[in-house]
Amino acid sequence: MxxxxxxxxxxxxxxxxxxxxxxxxxxxxxxxxxxxxxxxxxxxxxxxxxxxxxxxxxxxxxxxxxxxxxxxxxxxxxxxxxxxxxxxxxxxxxxxxxxxxxxxxxxxxxxxxxxxxxxxxxxxxxxxxxxxxxxxxxxxxxxxxxxxxxxxxxxxxxxxxxxxxxxxxxxxxxxxxxxxxxxxxxxxxxxxxxxxxxxxxxxxxxxxxxxxxxxxxxxxxxxxxxxxxxxxxxxxxxxxxxxxxxxxxxxxxxxxxxxxxxxxxxxxxxxxxxxxxxxxxxxxxxxxxxxxxxxxxxxxxxxxxxxxxxxxxxxxxxxxxxxxxxxxxxxxxxxxxxxxxxxxxxxxxxxxxYEMQVNVQQYKIDVGDFLADYDGNPDGVKVFNVGDEGSYLEFLGFKAYNDTRAEVFSDKINNKENSLKKVILFEMEKAPYTEYIYKYDYKYIVVYNFYKKQCSAMNKDENLKKIYTNRLYNVYEIKNTK
Incomplete structure (x- = not known):
C-alpha cells in the first residue's frame, strides 16, 4: 500500500x-x-x-x-x-x-x-x-x-x-x-x-x-x-x-x-x-x-x-x-x-x-492589427505611443515613438537624447499631448485610455479623429500635421 x-x-x-x-x-x-x-x-x-x-x-x-x-x-x-x-x-x-x-x-x-x-x-x-x-x-x-x-x-x-x-x-x-x-x-x-x-x-x-x-x-x-x-x-x-x-x-x-x-x-x-x-x-x-x-x-x-x-x-x-x-x-x-x-x-x-492574456496582451495585438489593416501600407508610417505596444507596431512596419527597450531611449545608452523623461511627463499627464504629436510628423496616435486628462483633450481636438478604441487603448488619426 x-x-x-x-x-x-x-x-x-x-x-x-x-x-x-x-x-x-x-x-x-x-x-x-x-x-x-x-x-x-x-x-x-x-x-x-x-x-x-x-x-x-x-x-x-x-x-x-x-x-x-x-x-x-x-x-x-x-x-x-x-x-x-x-x-x-x-x-x-x-x-x-x-x-x-x-x-x-x-x-x-x-x-x-x-x-x-x-x-x-x-x-x-x-x-x-x-x-x-x-x-x-x-x-x-x-x-x-x-x-x-x-x-x-x-x-x-x-x-x-x-x-x-x-x-x-x-x-x-x-x-x-x-x-x-x-x-x-x-x-x-x-x-x-x-x-x-x-x-x-x-x-x-x-x-x-x-x-x-x-x-x-x-x-x-x-x-x-x-x-x-x-x-x-x-x-x-x-x-x-x-x-x-x-x-x-x-x-x-x-x-x-x-x-x-x-x-x-x-x-x-x-x-x-x-x-x-x-x-x-x-x-x-x-x-x-x-x-x-x-x-x-x-x-x-x-x-x-x-x-x-x-x-x-x-x-x-x-x-x-x-x-x-x-x-x-x-x-x-x-x-x-x-x-x-x-x-x-x-x-x-x-x-x-490566462487573465493577463485575455485582458491585456490581446488588446495590444488588436490595436496593431487594426492599424495595419486601416492604413494598408504601414512601412515607415510614424505612430506616437508611450507604451510597450510599440514593439508590435514596429514589427508590423510602423515607426513608433517608444517600445519595450526602455534603456535604449536613455542618453546614457544612445549617447544623444533622453526620451524617458518625456515619456514619464506624458504618463503623469504633466505635459500636454500637443508637445509630442507634431514633432515627428506622426500619422497616428496610440494611447492608453486611462490617461484621462490626455484622452479628454484629444477627444475635443478637431484635428484628431478617433478611429478605434478597446478596453485599454484609444487610437487617433491626425488629420493635418502642424
Missing part, C-alpha cells in the same frame, strides 16, 4: 511540475519583448549586425547595438519557417532542459530522493511562472544551472577539466543575452571566496563548515570567462551594458520589475520562506557549507533590490533546500497535505496567465 501511495504522490507531483510550464507557454501569446526580438532577428538577417543608429523608431541618431543578437536570429528563423506555436514549444523545451539540469544538481547534492526533488522543482516552476516568456532569459537559467552543477562536482571531485565548461557558457551567454551576462560571474563568487583561511572561524562558530578544494582553477575559469566574453560583435560595450543600464534613474519609474517586490507578493513570500528554512536548516544540521551562506545571502539581497533579480535566488534556494532537508522523514499525512497545497497553488499562476 505504501509503495502504491508513493507512486501516486510521485505521479501527481510530476504532473504539476510538467503541467505548469506547459500551460503557461501555451496560454501566453508572444508579448512585446518577443515581437521586438523577432523584428531584430529579421533585421539582422536582412541588413547585418552593425546599424550605426537605432533603425526602428522615429528617433534619429540613437546609438544602438543588438544585445541579444543570436537569440533574435534564432527566434526569427523558428517563427518564420515553423510558426508561433513552434517558437513557444521551443522555449518550453529549453525550460524543461533547465528543469532536467536542476534535477541532476539536486540529485547530486542529495542522492536517492527522487520524489523530494520532483516536489522541489514543481514548487520552483510555480514561482518561476513570472519569467516563463519567449525570451533569452530561459537560456540564462539553463546556463546558470549547468554552471552550478559543474562547480559542485568540482568541489567534491576536484576534476579541473570540468571547469572548462564555464568559459563556454560565458561565450554563449554574451551572444544570446549579454544584458545579464555578468550573473554567470556573480554565481562563481561564493566558490571563489570560500577561503581555507576562514576554516578557523568556521570551527569557532560551529555552525559553518568548509570543503577543502583548490580555488585557483575557479579563479582561472572566472578570468577566462571574462576574456571569451569579449568575443562578440560589440566587444567591451556588451560587457558593460548592464552596468550602464543600472545608472538610468527613469527605469525604476517606468518598469515595475526593476523596482523592489511589493510587500504582499509571492516573491516576498518566497524570500521569507527561504530565510526561515535556511535558519531552521542551520539550527537543525549545526553545520552549513560556507559557500551556501554566501550564495543565499547574496541572492536574497539581489531579490530584495529588484523583482527582475528574484529568479536568480530561486536556483540556490532549491539547492540549499535539498542540502538541508530529507522529506522522507515526514509522516504520510504531512506529505499528502503538501501535495494538495501544491496542486492548489499550481492553478493560481495558470489562471493569472
Amino acid at each position: 505504501n509503495i502504491k501511495t508513493e507512486k501516486i504522490r510521485k505521479i501527481l507531483i510530476l504532473f504539476v511540475m510538467i503541467a505548469v510550464p506547459t500551460a503557461i507557454f501555451l496560454i501566453r501569446d508572444l508579448d512585446n519583448d518577443t515581437w521586438f526580438m523577432l523584428n531584430h532577428g529579421r533585421y539582422i538577417l536582412q541588413n547585418g549586425l552593425y546599424p550605426e543608429f537605432e533603425p526602428f523608431t522615429v528617433h534619429e541618431g540613437l546609438h544602438f547595438t543588438f544585445q541579444k543578437w543570436l537569440c533574435c536570429v534564432l527566434f526569427w528563423v523558428i517563427y518564420k519557417y515553423c510558426g508561433k506555436l513552434a517558437l513557444k514549444l521551443f522555449c518550453l523545451i529549453v525550460y524543461f532542459a533547465f528543469d532536467l539540469v536542476m534535477y541532476k544538481l539536486l540529485e547530486y547534492i542529495r542522492p536517492k530522493a527522487n520524489t523530494q526533488h520532483l516536489f522541489t522543482l514543481a514548487v520552483m516552476n510555480i514561482f518561476m511562472v513570472q519569467f516563463m516568456y519567449t525570451r533569452p532569459q530561459l537560456f540564462t537559467y539553463l546556463f546558470l544551472a549547468i554552471e552550478i552543477l559543474v562547480l559542485e562536482k568540482y568541489v567534491k571531485e576536484n576534476n579541473v577539466k570540468l571547469l572548462a565548461v564555464i568559459p563556454l557558457l560565458s561565450f554563449l551567454e554574451i551572444q544570446i543575452h549579454s544584458t545579464i551576462w555578468p550573473i554567470l560571474l556573480i554565481y562563481m563568487l561564493p566558490y571563489m571566496f570560500d577561503f581555507s583561511s576562514l576554516a578557523k572561524v568556521c570551527e569557532k562558530v560551529k555552525l559553518l563548515s568548509q570543503t577543502h578544494y583548490k580555488k585557483l582553477p575557479i579563479w582561472i575559469a572566472f578570468f577566462a570567462s571574462m576574456l571569451v566574453a569579449l568575443i562578440n560583435p560589440y566587444g567591451f560595450e556588451s560587457i558593460v551594458y548592464l552596468v550602464k543600464s543600472l545608472d538610468i534613474e527613469e527605469l525604476a519609474i517606468l518598469i515595475s520589475e526593476v523596482r523592489s517586490p511589493r510587500f504582499l507578493s509571492s516573491n516576498v513570500l518566497f524570500i521569507v520562506i527561504t530565510i526561515v528554512f535556511c535558519l531552521y536548516g542551520l539550527y537543525k544540521t549545526k553545520l552549513t557549507e560556507l559557500r551556501y551562506v554566501y550564495f543565499i545571502g547574496g541572492t536574497v539581497l539581489m531579490a530584495i533590490m529588484s523583482t527582475r533579480q528574484f529568479s536568480f535566488l530561486v536556483i540556490p534556494a532549491v539547492m540549499v533546500f535539498s542540502y538541508y532537508f530529507d522529506l522522507k522523514e515526514l509522516k504520510s499525512f504531512t506529505k499528502n497535505v503538501m501535495i494538495i497545497i501544491l496542486c492548489a497553488f499550481a492553478v493560481v499562476p495558470i489562471y493569472s496567465a
Whole structure:
C-alpha cells in the first residue's frame, strides 16, 4: 500500500511540475519583448549586425547595438519557417532542459530522493511562472544551472577539466543575452571566496563548515570567462551594458520589475520562506557549507533590490533546500497535505496567465492589427505611443515613438537624447499631448485610455479623429500635421 501511495504522490507531483510550464507557454501569446526580438532577428538577417543608429523608431541618431543578437536570429528563423506555436514549444523545451539540469544538481547534492526533488522543482516552476516568456532569459537559467552543477562536482571531485565548461557558457551567454551576462560571474563568487583561511572561524562558530578544494582553477575559469566574453560583435560595450543600464534613474519609474517586490507578493513570500528554512536548516544540521551562506545571502539581497533579480535566488534556494532537508522523514499525512497545497497553488499562476492574456496582451495585438489593416501600407508610417505596444507596431512596419527597450531611449545608452523623461511627463499627464504629436510628423496616435486628462483633450481636438478604441487603448488619426 505504501509503495502504491508513493507512486501516486510521485505521479501527481510530476504532473504539476510538467503541467505548469506547459500551460503557461501555451496560454501566453508572444508579448512585446518577443515581437521586438523577432523584428531584430529579421533585421539582422536582412541588413547585418552593425546599424550605426537605432533603425526602428522615429528617433534619429540613437546609438544602438543588438544585445541579444543570436537569440533574435534564432527566434526569427523558428517563427518564420515553423510558426508561433513552434517558437513557444521551443522555449518550453529549453525550460524543461533547465528543469532536467536542476534535477541532476539536486540529485547530486542529495542522492536517492527522487520524489523530494520532483516536489522541489514543481514548487520552483510555480514561482518561476513570472519569467516563463519567449525570451533569452530561459537560456540564462539553463546556463546558470549547468554552471552550478559543474562547480559542485568540482568541489567534491576536484576534476579541473570540468571547469572548462564555464568559459563556454560565458561565450554563449554574451551572444544570446549579454544584458545579464555578468550573473554567470556573480554565481562563481561564493566558490571563489570560500577561503581555507576562514576554516578557523568556521570551527569557532560551529555552525559553518568548509570543503577543502583548490580555488585557483575557479579563479582561472572566472578570468577566462571574462576574456571569451569579449568575443562578440560589440566587444567591451556588451560587457558593460548592464552596468550602464543600472545608472538610468527613469527605469525604476517606468518598469515595475526593476523596482523592489511589493510587500504582499509571492516573491516576498518566497524570500521569507527561504530565510526561515535556511535558519531552521542551520539550527537543525549545526553545520552549513560556507559557500551556501554566501550564495543565499547574496541572492536574497539581489531579490530584495529588484523583482527582475528574484529568479536568480530561486536556483540556490532549491539547492540549499535539498542540502538541508530529507522529506522522507515526514509522516504520510504531512506529505499528502503538501501535495494538495501544491496542486492548489499550481492553478493560481495558470489562471493569472490566462487573465493577463485575455485582458491585456490581446488588446495590444488588436490595436496593431487594426492599424495595419486601416492604413494598408504601414512601412515607415510614424505612430506616437508611450507604451510597450510599440514593439508590435514596429514589427508590423510602423515607426513608433517608444517600445519595450526602455534603456535604449536613455542618453546614457544612445549617447544623444533622453526620451524617458518625456515619456514619464506624458504618463503623469504633466505635459500636454500637443508637445509630442507634431514633432515627428506622426500619422497616428496610440494611447492608453486611462490617461484621462490626455484622452479628454484629444477627444475635443478637431484635428484628431478617433478611429478605434478597446478596453485599454484609444487610437487617433491626425488629420493635418502642424
